[in-house]
Amino acid sequence: xxxxxxxxxxxxxxxxxxxxxxxxxxxxxxxxxxxxxxxxxxxxxxxxxxxxxxxxxxxxxxxxxxxxxxxxxxxxxxxxxxxxxxxxxxxxxxxxxxxxxxxxxxxxxxxxxxxxxxxxxxxxxxxxxxxxxxxxxxxxxxxxxxxxxxxxxxxxxxxxxxxxxxxxxxx
Numbered sequence: 487x488x489x490x491x492x493x494x495x496x497x498x499x500x501x502x503x504x505x506x507x508x509x510x511x512x513x514x515x516x517x518x519x520x521x522x523x524x525x526x527x528x529x530x531x532x533x534x535x536x537x538x539x540x541x542x543x544x545x546x547x548x549x550x551x552x553x554x555x556x557x558x559x560x561x562x563x564x565x566x567x568x569x570x571x572x573x574x575x576x577x578x579x580x581x582x583x584x585x586x587x588x589x590x591x592x593x594x595x596x597x598x599x600x601x602x603x604x605x606x607x608x609x610x611x612x613x614x615x616x617x618x619x620x621x622x623x624x625x626x627x628x629x630x631x632x633x634x635x636x637x638x639x640x641x642x643x644x645x646x647x648x649x650x651x652x653x654x655x656x657x
Contacts, residue, residue, distance in 0.1 A: 505540060512539040512590050516578050519594045525576050533557060534569040535590070538579055542610045544587030582611060584640050589613065599623075599637035607648035 516535055520527040527535075537553050538545055545553075547566050554561045570588055573579040579588045580600050589602070592613045601614040619639060627634050 508542075508590075509536055509539045512536075512578075515594050516573075516576070519576055519578060522595070523576060525572065528569075530554075530561070530565065531569045531572055534566065535573055535578055538573075538588050539590040542589075542612065544582045544585050544589045544604070544609075544611050546585070546587045550588075580613065580638075582640060583638065584642075599639070601639045602641065603645070604640060604642050605645035605648055606642050607644055607651070610645055612645070 512535060513532065516527055516532070519525075533554060534550055537550050547563065547570060550570070551561060551563055551566045554566065570579065570581075574581060574588075577594045578591055580591055580602070581588055582602055582604065585604070589611050593615065598615050599620050601616060601619055602611050603614055604611045620637060623637060623639070624634065
């Protein structure tokens with residue numbers, strides 16, 4: 487799956503940026519994606535998506551459950567899992583397997599593979615779309631005779647904001 491947009495060499499957002507804008511943009515994209523697919527973006531699904539986008543840190547289902555409990559009456563875990571599965575099926579969120587957590591998709595409605603950079607210091611994650619990584623994976627897997635079903639790459643390291651602290655011995 488080749489990404490349809492150009493590779494962003496700096497996928498991490500600045501620490502101090504307008505998160506509200508990220509949420510607003512994500513919700514508008516979600517409405518378009520759901521309208522095009524015939525999926526229903528219910529109030530609960532919308533709240534879950536909003537929570538996932540409130541920071542650039544992956545959120546686990548129980549973190550989402552706790553946050554929802556502060557917004558409204560008690561929600562059962564299966565309800566949150568169903569909302570996350572709907573959002574995932576619509577391409578609005580990705581599951582970061584190594585963390586058992588979810589992050590908002592920056593390219594909903596566009597075919598792409600999941601390439602995630604996860605900062606071990608601050609916990610932020612960024613989605614990246616680099617066709618060179620996809621091409622190398624496809625080539626190597628073809629040589630191995632392996633059929634790829636869901637291309638996902640998760641890289642753990644230090645984001646641009648945390649790297650200087652680590653180099654100075656503070657992380």
